[in-house]
Amino acid sequence: MHPIPSKSLTALLLVPAIALLAGCGSGSRSTSPLSNGTTGSSDRIEIDQQLVLHPEMLDDGGLSSDPSQSSLSTAAGAIPASAAAAIRPLFFWRHVIHTERRFEFAFADTDSTGRPARALVTVFRTLTGDFNLVVGDSGSAGSGRVVTKPLVDHWVRHVELRRVRLTAGGRPVWRIVAASAARVTARGATAHIESVRVQGADLDTTLTDPLRLFRLRQVLRFAPDTPVTLTVTTRHADDTVLLYAADRRLQFKNNGDGTYTGTWMTPDLRGLRHIGVNALAHGTLFDDAAPYDSQAWMMPYVVTGQEMGDYLGP
Numbered sequence: 001m002h003p004i005p006s007k008s009l010t011a012l013l014l015v016p017a018i019a020l021l022a023g024c025g026s027g028s029r030s031t032s033p034l035s036n037g038t039t040g041s042s043d044r045i046e047i048d049q050q051l052v053l054h055p056e057m058l059d060d061g062g063l064s065s066d067p068s069q070s071s072l073s074t075a076a077g078a079i080p081a082s083a084a085a086a087i088r089p090l091f092f093w094r095h096v097i098h099t100e101r102r103f104e105f106a107f108a109d110t111d112s113t114g115r116p117a118r119a120l121v122t123v124f125r126t127l128t129g130d131f132n133l134v135v136g137d138s139g140s141a142g143s144g145r146v147v148t149k150p151l152v153d154h155w156v157r158h159v160e161l162r163r164v165r166l167t168a169g170g171r172p173v174w175r176i177v178a179a180s181a182a183r184v185t186a187r188g189a190t191a192h193i194e195s196v197r198v199q200g201a202d203l204d205t206t207l208t209d210p211l212r213l214f215r216l217r218q219v220l221r222f223a224p225d226t227p228v229t230l231t232v233t234t235r236h237a238d239d240t241v242l243l244y245a246a247d248r249r250l251q252f253k254n255n256g257d258g259t260y261t262g263t264w265m266t267p268d269l270r271g272l273r274h275i276g277v278n279a280l281a282h283g284t285l286f287d288d289a290a291p292y293d294s295q296a297w298m299m300p301y302v303v304t305g306q307e308m309g310d311y312l313g314p
Helices: 041-053 282-286
Strands: 028-031 089-110 116-136 143-164 173-179 182-186 193-199 204-207 220-222 227-234 240-245 248-251 259-265 273-280 294-303
Touching: 041 116, 041 143, 041 173, 089 143, 089 282, 116 282, 182 273, 193 273, 193 294, 227 240, 227 273, 240 259, 240 282, 248 259, 273 282
Parallel strands: 028 089, 220 294
Antiparallel strands: 089 116, 116 143, 143 173, 143 182, 182 294, 193 204, 193 227, 227 259, 240 248, 240 273, 273 294
């Protein structure tokens, strides 16, 4: 599927109900569409209600702002230990201080009554803060010092809603029917993920566009407590690639050809979850003068046995 062409309207104003989705305290701001004279108030209210009821489709489980520390290894095949590296990284963490969120709506497929039948919601977030890196330089004087780099991440995700009839002859109501993964890119980033191959027991698929819409029934589905191998392809052979899940961090093996491989054990958890792959440019970790340079894909999944219907219920 491809994003719906924007042919009806786009408006950005504050809506108190949607502001509750920010979830980051006083350091956050959210905006959402209001009336521009084209779409009726009942449509706006129903869509806003659906977004509030299903925040898991608008976020990534907190992975992009998680302050947990990630350790780094210079073992063979993990991160290439370069003699020219300015610093020797030990571990890092992100400290997101401020989050700003806005929603852009595009309506399409107007029916005979003048009401749209489809709505594409694009969720934008800007995360600002610090990227903190603990390094061990040669010599005891610099060992364990902290390098702090400004962090500005731009986060985007698509969600599609349709007006559907829940019962024969019933009034059509708005429901979420499709979504994309989330793409999180640092300002001015050179790090770029080309693809993610996902291989499990009976799954072998390659994702090439994180913003491509997928039907809810097509969400990644894993058996519980099963190893899943992910192969990430980036533009550079000296990136550092990590996997983020709710309960762990995994550093991928650098294969030396722009691909990075890691194996993740799936949890036995209910509900829609997210896993993320994050490519960090070499200078982010190995040069204290280089800027923070990162791109991540945050991908939704469910565990086998959980059914995702054609749309999400109230």
